[in-house]
Amino acid sequence: MSEETQETVVQEATDSLQSMNIRTEPVDSSDPEHTKQKVDILLKPTGNAPIMKKKKWTVDSDKKIGWIIEFVKKYLKLEPNEKLFLYVNQTFAPSPDQVVKNLYDCYSTEGKLVLHYCKTQAWG
Amino acid sequence: MYYSPTYVSCHAVCLRLLHLTDFIVNNKTTTKTFKLRHFFQLKKSSNEMANDREILREIWEGKLPVCFRLDKDEVADFREPDPFYLMVPRLSYFPLVIDKVRKHFLKFVANEKAEQEMWLEYNGQPLKWQYPIGVLSDLLLGPDDLLPWNITVHFSKFPESEVYRFDSKEMVESYFMACLKEADVLKHRGQIASSMQKKDHNQLWLGLQNEKFDQFWAVNRKLMEASGDQDYFKYIPFRCYIDDGYRQKLVKPISDDNHKKTLQDLLEELFPGNKNIKVKTHGMIPPMETPLQWLSEHLSYPDNFLHLCVV
Structure with a gap:
């Protein structure tokens, strides 16, 4: 690693990106009659992250990634200042304002969206 | 004369780009328009899949004139600050281009606000920094809105629930x-x-x-x-x-x-x-x-x- 300082800066930035304040309530409540679509997600630990007893969750498809990050942090009883990173395809960190539906439509396999979580940055 | 589908669409996009360039208030407009016409004619004469690098460059050089004004309620000086005009690249992000804007308005806001994050608003809507500038303008500027794009600058009351912080x-x-x-x-x-x-x-x-x-x-x-x-x-x-x-x-x-x-x-x-x-x-x-x-x-x-x- 020849450019460690740069890496650190970017990592810190990613840290703050992931820990930004996020809106936790669903955004679109315009159509209460319409039953919300739900999707299955599978949360898998990686690196030093603690294991979640319940791995498979069903969530409203309009939930944002930021909401899921906060949810996992609460479930794992992490301190508020601890970071949590989510990855899709073990490749990229989705934006906190991305909705689960988009990720599910593009990256789910066998009816489930697999999200890896870890406490330190794992993939780029 | 045979036109491949790609050629026809490039042609059409070129024409649209011509309008786009004219629409932009830019002293380079004449040269740019000329360049595009020239490119278009070249394609017409060669009638083959030419390299479309010129299109990439036109897209890359797309800019928007923006007029930044400090929110009136935040002016703490006895003078009103002048508006700040900037040509911003459509492909860039606001946090990458607004250092000068911040510097310009900083001396007009109350000292205790100076450390706070600046945020931008257009027509009552806070601008999401993670969207490219061109996307924000396509989303927020209506057909009747005139350029320059009038954006209001704020230093207080950061809209936490609507925008992520960009520090x-x-x-x-x-x-x-x-x-x-x-x-x-x-x-x-x-x-x-x-x-x-x-x-x-x-x-x-x-x-x-x-x-x-x-x-x-x-x-x-x-x-x-x-x-x-x-x-x-x-x-x-x-x-x-x-x-x-x-x-x-x-x-x-x-x-x-x-x-x-x-x-x-x-x-x-x-x-x-x-x-x-x-x-x-x-x-x-x-x-x-x-x-x-x-x-x-x-x-x-x-x-x-x-x-x-x-x-």
């Missing part, structure tokens, strides 16, 4: 890189981005930040080629903005029977049964018959996504 350029960098990797997952199963070195990633970012076309495209070219013996990307990376958010879906550039899919096909797959949807990108409405692969290679933003705003 550093590195944060934008990490967001940008994540988008680029996601796009590569769609195009090449992530193989090109992951095989790149850190210095390539840096070059992409610095090219964008410093507005250096050649620096950026020397690396981005690899991401924008169909890999191996393929003629097409696996899927087209796009975000289609609608209802205060955006939609993504897996859309292939070719149909099962090997026909080139078009923008029309993409919109039909995304909004089944809704035939009248039109989208805007880079300040123009691309022709519906534009092939998706061409669109993706030429009209994607630097994050490698097409950003299409439903109008």
Whole structure:
């Protein structure tokens, strides 16, 4: 690693990106009659992250990634200042304002969206 | 005379670009328009798949005139600050271009506010820093809005529930890189981005930040080629903005029977049964018959996504 300082800066930035304040309530409540679509997600630990007893969750498809990050942090009883990173395809960190539906439509396999979580940055 | 579908759509896009260039208040308008006409004629005479690098450059050079004004309630000085005018690149992000704006207004706000994060608002809507500037303008500027784009600058009451904080350029960098990797997952199963070195990633970012076309495209070219013996990307990376958010879906550039899919096909797959949807990108409405692969290679933003705003 020849450019460690740069890496650190970017990592810190990613840290703050992931820990930004996020809106936790669903955004679109315009159509209460319409039953919300739900999707299955599978949360898998990686690196030093603690294991979640319940791995498979069903969530409203309009939930944002930021909401899921906060949810996992609460479930794992992490301190508020601890970071949590989510990855899709073990490749990229989705934006906190991305909705689960988009990720599910593009990256789910066998009816489930697999999200890896870890406490330190794992993939780029 | 035979026109390939790609040629026809390039032609149409060129014409739209001409309008776009005229629309922009820029002292370079005449030269730019001339360049585009020249390019268009060249294509006409050669009548073959010429290199469309000129289009990439026109897109890269797209700029918007913005007039920044400090919110009146935040002026703590006895003088009203002058508005601050700036030509901003459509492809960039606000946090990368507003250092000067901040500096200009800082001396007019109360001292205790000076440390706070500046945020921007247009017509009562806070601007999301993670959207490219061109996307914000396509989303927020209506057909009757005149340029320059009048944006209000704030230092207090950060709208936490609507906008993420952007406290550093590195944060934008990490967001940008994540988008680029996601796009590569769609195009090449992530193989090109992951095989790149850190210095390539840096070059992409610095090219964008410093507005250096050649620096950026020397690396981005690899991401924008169909890999191996393929003629097409696996899927087209796009975000289609609608209802205060955006939609993504897996859309292939070719149909099962090997026909080139078009923008029309993409919109039909995304909004089944809704035939009248039109989208805007880079300040123009691309022709519906534009092939998706061409669109993706030429009209994607630097994050490698097409950003299409439903109008």
